Amino acid sequence: MDNSIKHQVQQQFAKNAEKYVTSFRHAKGEDLALLVSSSMADDTMLVLDIATGGGHVANALAPLVRRVTALDLTEEMLMKAAEFIRGNGHSNVDFVQGDAEHLPFSDAVFDLVTCRIAAHHFPDIPAFVHDAYRVLKPGGKLLLIDNVAPEKEIFDHFYNEIEKQRDPSHVRAWKKTEWIRLIELAGFRLETIVSFPKPFQFHDWCQRAGLAAEEQHLLEKKLLQASNELREFFFIENDESGGISSFKGESIYLQAVRF
Numbered sequence: 001m002d003n004s005i006k007h008q009v010q011q012q013f014a015k016n017a018e019k020y021v022t023s024f025r026h027a028k029g030e031d032l033a034l035l036v037s038s039s040m041a042d043d044t045m046l047v048l049d050i051a052t053g054g055g056h057v058a059n060a061l062a063p064l065v066r067r068v069t070a071l072d073l074t075e076e077m078l079m080k081a082a083e084f085i086r087g088n089g090h091s092n093v094d095f096v097q098g099d100a101e102h103l104p105f106s107d108a109v110f111d112l113v114t115c116r117i118a119a120h121h122f123p124d125i126p127a128f129v130h131d132a133y134r135v136l137k138p139g140g141k142l143l144l145i146d147n148v149a150p151e152k153e154i155f156d157h158f159y160n161e162i163e164k165q166r167d168p169s170h171v172r173a174w175k176k177t178e179w180i181r182l183i184e185l186a187g188f189r190l191e192t193i194v195s196f197p198k199p200f201q202f203h204d205w206c207q208r209a210g211l212a213a214e215e216q217h218l219l220e221k222k223l224l225q226a227s228n229e230l231r232e233f234f235f236i237e238n239d240e241s242g243g244i245s246s247f248k249g250e251s252i253y254l255q256a257v258r259f
Contacts, residue, residue, distance in 0.1 A: 003139075005063075005123045005169070005171060006099070007251060012083045018040075027142040030196065031145050031196050031251060031253055032056060032060060032116065032145075032192060033059065034174070034253050035057065035060075035116065035143050035253060036060045036061065036064075037146060038143065038192065038253075038255055039061065039112055039114075039141070039143060041061055041063060041064035041065050041112070042064070042065065043064070043066055044065075044066055044111075045064075045066055045112055046065070046066055046067055046069075046109065046110050047061050047065050047067070047068045047069070047110060047111065047112045047113075047114065048068075048069045048071060048103075048104075048105070048109075048110045048112070048113045048114070048135060049061070049068060049069070049070045049071065049113075049115070049116075049117030050071050050100045050112045050113060050114065050115040050118070050128070050132065051071070051072055051100050051115055051116075051119075051121070051122075052070035052071060052072045052077070052078070052081050052095075053077055053081065053116075053118060054077070054080065054081055054084060055070055055080075055081030055082070055084050055085045055093075056116070057094065057114050057116050058070040058081065058085060058093050058252075059084065059085045059088055059090065059093075059177050061112075061114070061133065062085065062088075062090035062092055062093050063090065065092075065111075065112075066092070067092045067093070067094065068092065068093045068094070069094045069096055069105075069110075070082075070085070070093055070094065070095050070096070070159045071096045071097075071100070072095075072097065072098075073097070073098070073099060073100070074097075075097055075254065078095045078096075078097055079093055081095065082095045092240045094258070095105075097249075100115070100118070100119075100122055100128045100131075101122060101123070101124050101127035101128050101131060101132065102127070103132070103134070103135050105135045106135070107134055107135065108134075108135070108136065108137045108138065109135050109136075109137070110135050110136055110137065110140060111137055111140050111154075112140060112141055112142075112143060113132045113135065113136055113140070113141070113142050113143070114137075114142075114143045114144070114229040115132070115142075115143075115144050115145070115146075116144075116145040116146075117145055117146060117147065117251070118146065119144065119146045119174075119234040120146055120147055120163070120170055120171060120172060120174070121169055121170060121171055122171060123171055125174065125182065126182055126186070129142075129182055129183065129186045129188075130186050131140070131188055133186050133188060135212070136257055137256040137258070138256065138259065139257065139259070140257070140258050141191075141251075141255060141256065141257050141258070142173075142178065142183075142188060142254075142255070142256045142257075142258070143254075143255050144179075144253070144254045144255075144256075145251060145252065145253050145254075146174070146179075146251060146252065147173045147198060147249055147250070147251045148173055148174060148175060148176050148195075148249075148250050148251060148252050149172075149173040149174060149175050149177070150175070150192065150233070150250070151175050151176070151177060154230075155230070155233055155234075157225075158226070158230055158234075159173060159234070159249060160172055160173055160221065161222075162219060162222060165215075165218070165219050165222065166205065166206060166209050166211055166219055167209040167211075176193070176195070176252060178236075179252070179254060180193070182226065183202050183254065183256050187258065187259070188256035188257060188258055188259075189256060189257050189259050190256045191255045191256060191257055192253070192254070193252055193253070193255075194252065194253040195250060195251075195252050196250065196251045196252070196253070197248055197249075197250060198245050198248065198249040198250050198251045199246060199247075199248050200246060200249060201245070201246050201247055202220065202223075202243075202244040202245060202247065203216075206219065220243055221242045223236055223244045223247065224238075224243075224244060234245055234247045234248055234249065235248040249259070
């Protein structure tokens with residue numbers, strides 16, 4: 001099952017790689033700024049950016065650290081990320097194809113491990129967290145950003161259902177409480193957790209995933225037919241034609257230290 005999901009991830013991101021490099025939501029955002037400012041990066045550090053995607057975290061940290069290793073499961077994503085980062089003049093970034101749950105690195109190598117807007121695609125998040133712990137030096141930090149599901153079950157189910165309908169490679173957005181428990185059980189000491197509203201412009205969100213027009217119509221119908229409780233919680237807004245304009249989710253920045 002895990003291999004099937006990972007193959008689906010590779011297919012999804014291979015065909016949409018360029019969109020994730022140019023996506024405003026991925027390239028900018030207060031979450032990325034917070035990660036960089038909180039990293040306390042310096043020119044002695046070795047950084048691993050897991051599931052680098054368009055390479056925005058690696059690109060932001062490259063001028064501040066000794067070296068960045070940008071890892072991704074999908075070769076096409078790595079190629080686009082390399083083109084983007086090298087085009088910005090950064091020569092201290094290595095690009096490695098690899099699995100977030102089985103990192104191809106020795107123990108205690110990195111000062112920082114980062115992962116932004118990716119973990120909801122991982123079939124085995126505990127394996128990812130434990131391997132991130134393994135490759136960090138004692139005192140090293142995990143800096144993680146991801147979309148999260150609400151604590152209330154009806155909202156959790158709805159959010160994960162629409163994410164899966166939009167992108168079949170979506171596995172599951174975890175709740176904040178699940179992340180906190182896992183991080184601490186893995187041996188990390190949690191230092192910081194910050195919540196961000198996550199606005200989604202419906203058509204841009206669908207197009208970035210390469211959703212066909214018919215599938216987009218079905219997803220829009222699901223949002224239009226949502227209960228008042230769901231519409232209010234997720235701030236579902238209609239456009240002038242009566243379709244879906246936008247809705248709002250949540251993401252978190254989580255910072256934890258290996259001790």
